[in-house]
Amino acid sequence: MVATTADSAEKIIIFDTTLRDGEQVPGSQLNTLEKIEVAKALEELGVDVIEAGFPISSPGDFKSVVEISKVVSNPVISALTRAKEKDIDVAAEALKYAKKGRIHTGIGTSPYHIYSKFNSTPEQILERAVQMVKYARKYVDDVEFFAEDAGRSDNAFLAQVVEAVIAAGATVINLPDTTGYCTPYEYGEKIRYLKENVANVDRAVLSAHCHNDLGMATANALAGIMNGIRQVECTINGIGERAGNTSLEEIVMILKCRKDIPAYTDIDTTKILKTSRLVSNLMRMPVQANKAIVGRNAFAHSSGIHQDGVLKNRENYEIIDPADIGVTDSSIVLTARSGRAALDHHLRRLGYNLSHAELDVAYSKFLVVADAQKSVSDDDLRNLAGTEMVEDARRIKLDYLQVVCGKDAIPMATVRLLIDGEACVATASGNGPIDASINAVRQLITQKVTLEEFLIQAFTRGTDDVGKVHIQVANKGKVFYGFSANTDIITASVNAYIDAVSKVI
Numbered sequence: 001m002v003a004t005t006a007d008s009a010e011k012i013i014i015f016d017t018t019l020r021d022g023e024q025v026p027g028s029q030l031n032t033l034e035k036i037e038v039a040k041a042l043e044e045l046g047v048d049v050i051e052a053g054f055p056i057s058s059p060g061d062f063k064s065v066v067e068i069s070k071v072v073s074n075p076v077i078s079a080l081t082r083a084k085e086k087d088i089d090v091a092a093e094a095l096k097y098a099k100k101g102r103i104h105t106g107i108g109t110s111p112y113h114i115y116s117k118f119n120s121t122p123e124q125i126l127e128r129a130v131q132m133v134k135y136a137r138k139y140v141d142d143v144e145f146f147a148e149d150a151g152r153s154d155n156a157f158l159a160q161v162v163e164a165v166i167a168a169g170a171t172v173i174n175l176p177d178t179t180g181y182c183t184p185y186e187y188g189e190k191i192r193y194l195k196e197n198v199a200n201v202d203r204a205v206l207s208a209h210c211h212n213d214l215g216m217a218t219a220n221a222l223a224g225i226m227n228g229i230r231q232v233e234c235t236i237n238g239i240g241e242r243a244g245n246t247s248l249e250e251i252v253m254i255l256k257c258r259k260d261i262p263a264y265t266d267i268d269t270t271k272i273l274k275t276s277r278l279v280s281n282l283m284r285m286p287v288q289a290n291k292a293i294v295g296r297n298a299f300a301h302s303s304g305i306h307q308d309g310v311l312k313n314r315e316n317y318e319i320i321d322p323a324d325i326g327v328t329d330s331s332i333v334l335t336a337r338s339g340r341a342a343l344d345h346h347l348r349r350l351g352y353n354l355s356h357a358e359l360d361v362a363y364s365k366f367l368v369v370a371d372a373q374k375s376v377s378d379d380d381l382r383n384l385a386g387t388e389m390v391e392d393a394r395r396i397k398l399d400y401l402q403v404v405c406g407k408d409a410i411p412m413a414t415v416r417l418l419i420d421g422e423a424c425v426a427t428a429s430g431n432g433p434i435d436a437s438i439n440a441v442r443q444l445i446t447q448k449v450t451l452e453e454f455l456i457q458a459f460t461r462g463t464d465d466v467g468k469v470h471i472q473v474a475n476k477g478k479v480f481y482g483f484s485a486n487t488d489i490i491t492a493s494v495n496a497y498i499d500a501v502s503k504v505i
């Protein structure tokens with residue numbers, strides 16, 4: 001276990017492999033310019049190492065490692081190779097402009113890899129590992145060795161390999177759970193075993209590279225940290241081969257949030273969201289809404305009890321301050337599950353200070369809109385606050401509206417109004433559903449008015465939007481305005497008309 005005093009907190013090196021393992025996601029390949037853009041964002045984010053590619057794999061990947069090496073100065077630039085001289089030669093060539101270059105070479109150490117991938121023996125694998133580390137050291141001082149499938153490797157053989165490659169000059173030892181098979185307990189125990197059984201283990205940094213096949217990639221990296229891992233290999237949004245890798249934002253925020261874990265990173269967490277969006281867009285990999293830290297809903301509170309709790313004290317329901325990762329929007333999302341506290345919060349933010357009684361009225365109006373929409377925006381609230389949220393003191397109220405319309409149908413409307421509490425019904429036709437509805441209203445409200453203007457507007461958000469209706473009527477030379485908003489534009493039109501005519505009366 002790592003020590004538990006705050007002053008002995010250990011720095012965890014963040015090795016980002018978005019551009020290598022992340023880029024192994026089918027359909028997510030980037031061109032060199034896009035890779036440079038991501039690399040610069042990773043540098044701004046404060047990662048310590050950028051794995052820029054696998055230079056022997058293609059001329060494009062080679063070029064990307066070269067170009068990234070030229071423009072990135074702070075992080076170490078790492079290039080992946082197999083345990084082959086040719087791969088190492090090409091990687092060294094690609095890294096020639098890197099201010100701090102690292103060759104990341106290695107070979108599989110599990111029985112699967114030894115016997116059924118390489119058709120080899122443990123002795124031959126050990127020998128090749130040592131030779132290739134020595135070979136890479138001829139080019140660079142910083143050589144990372146990966147023991148592929150360390151997760152399923154025999155611990156005693158793994159310890160033998162690790163000891164030998166450290167003696168051969170490896171500065172970092174990567175212990176990948178390549179297939180995402182380990183449980184956190186097993187992975188932690190593996191690291192502890194190596195710490196206790198490898199001579200000179202402290203000459204090298206131990207690194208975790210965990211895959212997410214069983215959803216344990218971040219938990220395994222954390223278990224590693226608790227047992228001596230000092231570098232975590234991770235990707236933005238957790239992307240990577242198959243189910244992906246430890247996600248950078250998760251491991252970084254765990255270490256920031258859990259002060260009882262004596263480890264920290266140098267990541268500027270306020271840039272996490274921005275970097276996540278960039279990677280998602282460039283790599284055409286949408287982030288699932290409930291993804292920890294960077295998902296659209298990661299900080300969204302939509303239910304009334306939670307919203308009330310957050311408004312009383314953010315920490316009632318939030319373990320992370322959204323601003324810490326660069327979230328600037330309000331986390332209180334208005335939906336039909338919201339309560340008065342959340343509605344009042346947003347109305348005050350928009351400058352509407354309602355009394356208790358007004359808020360009650362507003363709330364019931366709000367629920368009608370919220371039920372009709374997935375969420376209620378500021379624009380919706382402004383509309384509602386404009387008219388619908390004030391106590392409806394009009395003598396005339398729309399009680400019922402039914403419209404028949406469609407292609408080749410004769411538009412017909414039936415309205416029932418409550419005029420001073422008395423129900424009156426009328427039916428009329430028109431040249432469209434709104435015309436038919438207003439004609440029906442006119443049969444019941446005989447007040448003479450001239451319709452001077454009728455305007456319907458939608459906000460640009462989609463088919464579930466609220467329609468706003470502005471009406472201008474004239475009576476005896478005076479102008480009266482009516483307004484209403486509703487997801488049903490015919491209801492909004494009738495209400496706006498009633499609003500205007502009520503003012504005349």
Ligand SMILES: CC(=O)SCCNC(=O)CCNC(=O)[C@H](O)C(C)(C)COP(=O)(O)OP(=O)(O)OC[C@H]1O[C@@H](n2cnc3c(N)ncnc32)[C@H](O)[C@@H]1OP(=O)(O)O
Pocket residue numbers: 021024054056057058081082083084106107108117118148178241
């Ligand atoms: C776990 C990981 O994520 S490792 C990284 C995975 N990423 C990639 O594979 C992407 C880049 N890969 C490539 O572009 C290609 O696979 C190349 C250029 C590396 C090799 O291409 P090819 O020469 O056509 O070989 P191919 O891909 O068919 O097979 C891989 C070969 O590498 C060998 N190999 C695999 N890993 C290693 C290793 N760590 N050390 C040495 N040899 C290895 C395999 O045994 C196989 O060789 P064989 O055909 O003699 O059995």
Ligand SMILES: CC(C)C(=O)C(=O)O
Pocket residue numbers: 021146148149174176177178179209211
């Ligand atoms: C090449 C190594 C580091 C790897 O990606 C893995 O084992 O998953």
